[in-house]
């Protein structure tokens with residue numbers, strides 16, 4: 167799936183605790199899954215409920231990767247299959263499935279991480295195709311290694327009944343086990359969703375580069391998600407092998423099975439904790455009923471009925487069942503721009519700081535020693551030399567304006583001094599909190615040392631609320647969700663976003679989005695801030711507000727480099743200005759000196775500007 171398409175789907179942000187009504191409904195649904203088959207006490211009904219619990223759990227586990235992380239895997243049956251085979255092989259060695267399910271989980275987690283690592287470079291359908299290819303590889307391996315897996319003939323367990331072996335004559339013990347596993351899977355998915363990891367996953371899914379700028383180690387968090395998801399699927403596979411008592415490669419590593427796992431989540435509500443459960447509860451009975459009643463009389467008709475149901479969902483609930491439920495239970499939030507009134511949220515009233523916009527301090531701390539050193543940066547794209555021997559320094563508490571014509575190489579310099587782009591030659595070093603200079607070489611390491619950046623084209627996590635967007639930044643300093651939320655709220659009020667905390671980022675105006683971008687970075691509590699045209703496209707009032715905001719950030723001790731075309735801002739903010747043209751630094755110095763430099767007038771400002779400021 168594209169990580170950057172805000173309309174990409176029914177994405178639900180992490181961190182929102184379900185409402186009380188939602189919790190009661192969920193508890194009722196889960197209770198029904200257990201009580202109904204126990205009361206009815208019919209083998210077929212019990213089988214359907216076991217299948218619902220199994221698919222709900224598998225789909226919930228899949229959703230950690232497919233929904234939260236946005237990696238649309240259609241190969242998840244391979245982890246289920248690994249769990250099934252490990253369980254079966256160890257069963258034949260006399261080892262209880264209660265133990266072998268953990269061995270299968272560990273193996274599946276390792277396999278999942280090993281094959282996902284290279285595949286994370288693949289986007290959208292390519293990742294999906296790779297996951298299908300690996301599933302097929304697993305099936306072929308299971309067919310080939312006949313001495314271990316029994317090949318195409320499959321494996322059957324010798325009948326050893328009882329809790330130790332997870333094999334029973336009646337259905338109810340299996341129901342209890344799979345129901346317990348469903349609860350565990352839901353609890354794990356819920357915990358992941360509300361945690362720092364969940365925020366990082368959704369942020370990575372929404373805008374990978376913005377997530378990286380916020381210090382998220384995007385590959386690592388996705389690998390953790392894969393490990394958790396694969397392990398859970400494998401444990402369910404071990405259970406299912408014992409329940410079926412017979413396994414074979416075509417069934418265990420089946421693409422159709424993989425698609426079903428993903429589909430329940432898609433229909434229920436991808437990226438939500440309870441969506442996959444709802445999808446399975448609704449669809450499994452239809453599938454099983456169609457198979458049982460139509461499968462034998464009219465070959466293929468059950469598939470047709472199933473297809474009709476799917477088309478119905480795609481047409482009428484394209485974002486899944488949860489999106490419809492959410493529409494009814496979520497209170498409307500205001501969009502647009504701000505007033506500075508405090509609001510009350512689900513988790514209590516939010517109080518604005520005494521003054522949302524700090525006025526520039528009269529006793530601003532002086533400019534200190536170097537905090538960032540850029541030496542001899544060269545970058546070529548093909549035959550085009552985009553930067554040539556760029557040298558400059560930034561000092562503590564300083565605002566350095568960076569100006570120059572379009573295409574001069576300013577954003578490329580930003581990309582190199584924030585770890586997004588490796589220079590062909592030259593170095594970028596930053597003084598760490600330990601007082602020593604370090605040379606980070608990736609965005610997460612730059613963030614860790616205290617550098618934050620914004621993007622020229624705003625990169626909001628569109629499906630997240632304003633609060634959650636800022637929380638992604640706040641998680642950089644606060645590992646605990648409660649503290650991160652509190653820090654995000656404080657930052658939001660300082661940035662004039664307080665009244666919009668619960669608004670989805672996609673509902674903001676361009677001015678609001680620009681402020682959100684700065685707020686997310688400020689929540690990281692950076693020591694060096696790179697601002698890339700934060701005033702482009704905003705109105706005069708917002709420019710004035712932005713200047714005040716930047717001055718108050720500077721007064722808070724943050725060193726700033728600002729790429730800006732709004733000269734009013736450059737002149738009133740900058741302690742020094744650096745001018746780039748055709749990839750070279752053509753001037754640097756005090757703003758009033760730089761704007762009189764004939765080379766700068768020639769290359770960028772033009773004669774009219776010079777006359778106006780003469």
Ligand SMILES: Nc1ncnc2c1ncn2[C@@H]1O[C@H](COP(=O)(O)OP(=O)(O)OP(=O)(O)O)[C@@H](O)[C@H]1O
Nearest residue numbers: 547550552570571572573574575576577578579622
């Ligand atoms: N990934 C890339 N591949 C090839 N060329 C690139 C790439 N990124 C930037 N360029 C080129 O490098 C030059 C400098 O681009 P850059 O975005 O750094 O300029 P800029 O000074 O920030 O311009 P603007 O003010 O318009 O944002 C441009 O000619 C641009 O087309």
